[in-house]
Structures are given as structure tokens and as C-alpha cells.
Amino acid sequence: MKRNIKTVAIIGGGPSGCSLATLLKRKGFKVAVFYLEKRPEIIVGESLVPAIVPYLRQLGVEDEVKSYSTYKPGASVWVSKDEEATSPFSFGGGGLPPYAYNVPRTKFDKTIFDLAVREGVIFFNQAAKLEQVGNTDEIKLSDDTITDINDFFNGQPDLIVDASGRSRTISRLLDIPTKEGDRKDIAIFAHLSGAEKIEPYNIHLHRLEKGWNWRIPLPDRISVGVVIDPKHIKEYGSTKEEQYDNFLKSDETLSKFTANAKRETGVAQYNNYQLISQKMYGKNWLLTGDAGGFLDPIFSSGLFLAIKGSFEAAEAIGVGTDAAFKKYQKNQLYELAIWQKLVDTWYSGGLFTLFKVGQDRMDTAFGRFIGPHMQRHLTRIFSGEAVYRNYSRAFLNFVLGPMIRWMKVGRLHNRNIRDLEIK
Numbered sequence: 001m002k003r004n005i006k007t008v009a010i011i012g013g014g015p016s017g018c019s020l021a022t023l024l025k026r027k028g029f030k031v032a033v034f035y036l037e038k039r040p041e042i043i044v045g046e047s048l049v050p051a052i053v054p055y056l057r058q059l060g061v062e063d064e065v066k067s068y069s070t071y072k073p074g075a076s077v078w079v080s081k082d083e084e085a086t087s088p089f090s091f092g093g094g095g096l097p098p099y100a101y102n103v104p105r106t107k108f109d110k111t112i113f114d115l116a117v118r119e120g121v122i123f124f125n126q127a128a129k130l131e132q133v134g135n136t137d138e139i140k141l142s143d144d145t146i147t148d149i150n151d152f153f154n155g156q157p158d159l160i161v162d163a164s165g166r167s168r169t170i171s172r173l174l175d176i177p178t179k180e181g182d183r184k185d186i187a188i189f190a191h192l193s194g195a196e197k198i199e200p201y202n203i204h205l206h207r208l209e210k211g212w213n214w215r216i217p218l219p220d221r222i223s224v225g226v227v228i229d230p231k232h233i234k235e236y237g238s239t240k241e242e243q244y245d246n247f248l249k250s251d252e253t254l255s256k257f258t259a260n261a262k263r264e265t266g267v268a269q270y271n272n273y274q275l276i277s278q279k280m281y282g283k284n285w286l287l288t289g290d291a292g293g294f295l296d297p298i299f300s301s302g303l304f305l306a307i308k309g310s311f312e313a314a315e316a317i318g319v320g321t322d323a324a325f326k327k328y329q330k331n332q333l334y335e336l337a338i339w340q341k342l343v344d345t346w347y348s349g350g351l352f353t354l355f356k357v358g359q360d361r362m363d364t365a366f367g368r369f370i371g372p373h374m375q376r377h378l379t380r381i382f383s384g385e386a387v388y389r390n391y392s393r394a395f396l397n398f399v400l401g402p403m404i405r406w407m408k409v410g411r412l413h414n415r416n417i418r419d420l421e422i423k
């Protein structure tokens with residue numbers, strides 16, 4: 001059944017809301033975005049993956065993003081404090097650009113926002129108030145909101161899109177069932193000056209004794225974040241600033257890189273972020289970006305999935321049939337499920353074990369045969385490409401499952417995967 005959609009209200013002026021607004025405007029819809037001008041001092045989501053670059057090009061903003069960002073040619077991962085695995089994206093081959101960008105988030109968000117303004121999208125600087133219609137699956141803008149925006153839509157919009165990120169405005173209003181991830185980590189982060197880098201432009205990821213850490217080189221700062229089980233963090237102080245500063249000082253790996261660093265910002269904290277809504281659309285609404293689901297920061301997939309999701313949402317809204325909305329939901333849930341599998345290999349220790357197995361066997365004929373192949377597909381996890389290639393997925397499933405187990409059973413490698421689990 002074709003829905004008669006001509007007008008769309010979008011809640012949230014972040015990357016998913018503004019990119020969707022631009023795409024819908026280009027398709028001829030009447031679009032308005034409700035946004036909140038006041039943003040936190042620092043926002044997570046500063047490291048992009050190569051898979052996002054084709055979407056930035058389609059939006060027409062890659063050059064602008066490049067002008068204020070750090071070029072990101074790869075990822076450097078430390079399995080332990082002395083064991084590094086560096087993967088330039090060029091090792092991944094395939095169809096993606098061999099680079100991405102580390103972006104100052106406020107500038108990146110402004111780029112996507114300004115694009116929508118240039119395309120003619122109307123913005124209202126206020127939180128939209130939504131109401132459920134009776135006990136149904138339908139929602140509407142409150143009468144107050146309609147008045148505040150001078151009846152911009154001539155009544156109610158045909159579709160309301162939730163792009164409000166982790167505020168999850170519609171999911172909360174309608175009490176939509178969610179799937180929570182197993183990890184209940186917290187992430188604390190800040191911007192530092194004077195922190196050391198090893199590979200100047202790569203994202204740096206360290207497996208720590210407790211949790212893991214990112215160091216993202218931005219043009220004039222380094223974003224340093226720690227992801228940790230909340231049961232550990234209380235040992236480090238009672239405020240998030242104390243916890244952050246003390247953690248950096250006391251962790252053996254981080255203290256080395258941050259000994260001469262100065263914290264230039266406050267500390268931001270994110271809790272319980274692994275959350276996926278099990279329904280992505282309803283009678284007159286749709287979810288996109290983090291409002292639909294967010295997995296985990298580890299592979300920097302958030303902004304890529306948010307913007308790619310906007311392209312898919314625009315496509316579904318453009319077609320406007322129930323079947324198109326259903327397909328959109330199926331794709332989003334499927335994609336998040338595949339990324340979840342990859343995320344699990346980081347926390348379970350599978351990915352680190354594989355690296356160590358590879359190192360141990362590099363001087364054997366088997367290692368020389370399989371090594372480059374393995375490196376290509378492991379690199380594709382960090383570039384975002386592994387998820388979209390059946391062969392990569394099958395290969396990774398094999399090497400991260402039966403192959404690791406076989407190597408242990410065959411006594412070719414005597415490490416236990418759980419030894420490398422992130423606890």
C-alpha cells in the first residue's frame with residue numbers, strides 16, 4: 001500500500017537527521033528539522049571509517065570535511081602493551097578509498113547541518129513535543145508545537161522521523177521493545193594536548209588491563225577515551241574528572257602516552273549505549289541513526305551507519321510503500337546484527353587470539369600462505385567493508401570460529417581465547 005507522504009518532520013539535527021533532511025529535500029519533500037542549538041562541549045564520534053567516504057561524496061561534503069580533519073590512513077591496535085598490529089586501510093583492497101578522516105565533531109555536524117540549510121530545509125530551534133494518538137501506533141506533534149512553528153505543515157506532517165540519537169524520543173514515547181547488548185560499559189573521554197602518538201594519523205586502540213582505550217589524532221588535540229566496566233571505575237575517584245585523570249595516570253600503558261599531556265576539556269561520559277529498537281517504523285513514523293540503534297564504539301561504525309541509514313530511509317520514504325518501510329527495517333536490523341558479531345570478537349578476545357596465532361606462525365609455510373589473506377579481511381573490519389562482502393564474512397566466521405578452535409585442539413597454538421578477553 002502506498003502512503004501519501006509529502007511532508008516530513010525530523011526530530012534531531014545531528015548527522016542522521018540533517019543528511020536525511022537533505023536527501024528528502026532533493027527528492028522534493030517539504031521537510032523541517034527540530035534541533036537543539038546547545039550542544040555539549042565535546043561529542044563522541046570523531047573517527048570515521050573509509051566506508052562513509054562514498055556517502056560524503058554523494059552528499060557533496062567530502063572536500064569540506066577534509067579541510068578541517070585529520071587524514072586517517074589506518075588503525076593501530078595494541079594487543080598488549082608491547083604488541084602492536086597496524087593495518088593501513090590500503091591492505092584491505094576492495095572498492096573503498098584507502099583512507100578516512102578523524103573529525104572534530106562539532107565542525108562535522110555543522111557541515112551536515114549547513115548543507116541541509118543550503119538545500120532549503122527549514123530548521124526550528126526547539127525540542128518537538130510528540131504525543132501518542134490514543135492507544136495506537138500513531139503519533140503527532142503537540143498543538144503547542146504546531147503553534148510554535150506557525151503551522152508550517154498545514155496541520156500534522158505526513159511522517160515524523162526520530163533522529164534524536166540516544167534520546168530515542170519515539171521509542172520511549174511508544175515503549176518500543178529494545179534489544180540490549182551484553183556489555184554495560186561506560187565510556188569516559190576528553191581532549192588532550194601533548195599526548196603521544198605512535199602512528200601520527202591512525203586511530204590508536206589499546207587493549208588495557210581493564211577495558212580498552214582510543215586515541216584519535218585531531219588537528220590540534222588528541223581525543224583520548226577509555227571504555228571500562230563500571231565496577232572498576234569507582235576505584236579511581238568519585239567524579240568523572242577524577243576517575244578519568246587518575247585512570248590515565250595509573251594505567252601502565254596510558255600513563256606512558258599521557259605523562260606530558262594536558263586535559264583541555266571537561267570529561268564526557270556515555271553509559272549503556274548498546275541498545276537496538278526492535279521496530280524501526282510505524283503508522284506515521286520511522287527511526288534512523290542512533291535513535292534506531294547503536295552498538296558499540298569499537299570499530300567506529302556509528303556515523304557511517306547513521307548516514308548510510310539516512311540514505312536507506314530516504315529511499316524507503318521516496319518509494320512510500322509499506323513494503324519499502326519493511327525492507328528498511330529488515331536491512332537496519334540485519335546490518336546491526338552483523339556488526340554485533342564483529343564487535344563480539346573484540347571483547348571475547350577472538351580477534352587478538354587470531355593476531356597472535358598469525359604472529360606465532362608467520363615463519364611457517366602455512367603462515368606465509370594464509371597471513372596476507374587474513375590481514376586483508378581483518379583490515380576490512382576496520383574499514384567497514386567486511387560487513388558487506390559475503391566472502392569476507394564467511395572467511396572471518398571461519399577463522400574466528402572453527403580455525404581458532406582447531407589450532408588449539410591441534411596444539412598448534414596454546415593460548416586460550418579467554419586469556420585475551422576484555423574484562
Ligand SMILES: Cc1cc2nc3c(=O)[nH]c(=O)nc-3n(C[C@H](O)[C@H](O)[C@H](O)COP(=O)(O)OP(=O)(O)OC[C@H]3O[C@@H](n4cnc5c(N)ncnc54)[C@H](O)[C@@H]3O)c2cc1C
Pocket residue numbers: 011012013014015016017034035036044045046047048049126127128163164165166167169187270273288289290291294296297300301302303304306
Ligand atoms: C563512546 C562512544 C564512542 C563513539 N565513537 C565513534 C567513532 O569514533 N566514530 C563513529 O563514527 N561513531 C562513534 N560513535 C557513535 C556516534 O557518536 C553516533 O553513532 C552518531 O553520533 C549518531 O548520529 P545521530 O545523528 O543518529 O545522533 P546524534 O549525533 O546523537 O544527534 C542527535 C541530535 O538530536 C538532538 N536531539 C535530541 N533530542 C531532541 C529533541 N527532542 N528535539 C530536537 N533535537 C533533539 C541532539 O541534540 C543531537 O543533536 C561513538 C559512540 C559512543 C557512545
